[in-house]
Amino acid sequence: MIPAKFKTGDRVKVSKAYPVGHVRTPPEHVRTPYYIRGQVGEVERLCGNFPNPEKLAEMLSGLPALPLYRVRFRQNEVWPDYRGSDSDLLEVEIFQHWLEKP
């Protein structure tokens, strides 16, 4: 089990490691939506440790299990033309290996 690097309230940035167009760049199955890559948010909670879905998709064990976080983003930062309230939020589950310090 990989230890958690972040805690509730920490600022984190989602990696842009696998941009669009790199169809054959491994891993081929990721659970980090494209729209949230490169965005900065705040850890809402640590959900626990779970097998890496990118490895599970390759029929591997996905172990050691990775910390999974719920990360909270401000909608008006994710979408520059966001129409709604400035306080609106978006919360996304992201595995630790996709997160870095902003």
Added chain:
Amino acid sequence: MKDQGNYRPLSYFQLMEISLRELLVEKGIVTDAQVDAEVEDMRRRGPERGARVVAKAWTDPDYKKRLLSNGTVACEELGLDIPALKLVVVENTPEVHNAIVCTLCSCYPRMLLGIPPDWYKSRNYRSRMVREPRAVLAEFGLVIGKEIQVRVHDSTADMRYLVLPMRPRGTEGWSEDRLAGLVTRDSMIGVALPDSPGKTA
């Protein structure tokens, strides 16, 4: 009447499903009876399971606390068997409205709400719900005032989500069973409010 039936060739995924199932049965990994039983189980589970959880939380403040801190354990407490479901319950308040989406596929708390509606799996809902949630909610007939914060939860990994809607006014003294009758599937996804008490009176 036209001289045609409604026969259509199987789609790619239908064909894949049948091929895979037949192979699994042929190789003795599962039996037809096991597949049928699983499908039957899935059909039997419906949103009334989630409604029970919500009604309990409305009538028992201690239960609500437990539900919000660990949804999985709180469901098991009610005898609701939810294997492998890591449940996060998000509470609607006068200041915050929550809604659930899975942009990557169609993750859904099936153990509590049954089979997801087709619109939940549609590209339209999945792509727009994170991008313009207020416009999508308005299309469901739910207009959220600007003074209320909209929180969208993208169910991207191992958690599953359930919205705990606000208890409707005018239901003071109601039993859990009666309250559960007001809790709709859509209100637990966050695209609607529970029915109003007048509707079932």
